[in-house]
Amino acid sequence: AQRVTQPEKLLSVFKGAPVELKCNYSYSGSPELFWYVQYSRQRLQLLLRHISRESIKGFTADLNKGETSFHLKKPFAQEEDSAMYYCALEDSGNTPLVFGKGTRLSVIA
């Protein structure tokens, strides 16, 4: 069965410090992996996806098939990065996403 695991419920870092939000998945095929973000009082929105290999708001994520991981990283955290982050998996285009339980990132000034 498909599963996405985000081991940290809460991650607190100081402003300017590096941040890494962990995501591991279990899936037998070649999934598409996403990071979604939900800022306070805003709707859930796509942050980035592994196939685009883009850096969005300074965040990057690399798909490691050997470790079945898709960790989200940013070298220097900003206060505006404080939000709820969800890792998600899709097994083929336009099908329901399987989400992890989310990690709340708190960036302390």
Add this chain to the structure above:
Amino acid sequence: GAGVSQSPSNKVTEKGKDVELRCDPISGHTALYWYRQSLGQGLEFLIYFQGNSAPDKSGLPSDRFSAERTGGSVSTLTIQRTQQEDSAVYLCASSQPPLDEQYFGPGTRLTVT
């Protein structure tokens, strides 16, 4: 253009009552998804509509839950005989194949007392 909209934004109901939650997807989006966001449970898939195909109901937690999509646009999620464990935020999302980015609505917060 307008994003995904949902109504009501908040709903408080008594245990045992039926509720209907509405989703208006982005115009032209043929795929529509319902998810449930519960405290400590993250986001769980409920049901998925794609064009005129039969919906994927595999995520519905019980037969008290049902959904329909009329005219390939607006969708209604119905919960019959609500229970306290149904309390959650119900999210709707839509996408337009082949682009598979899902756009989420603001959600409906359901509280069953």
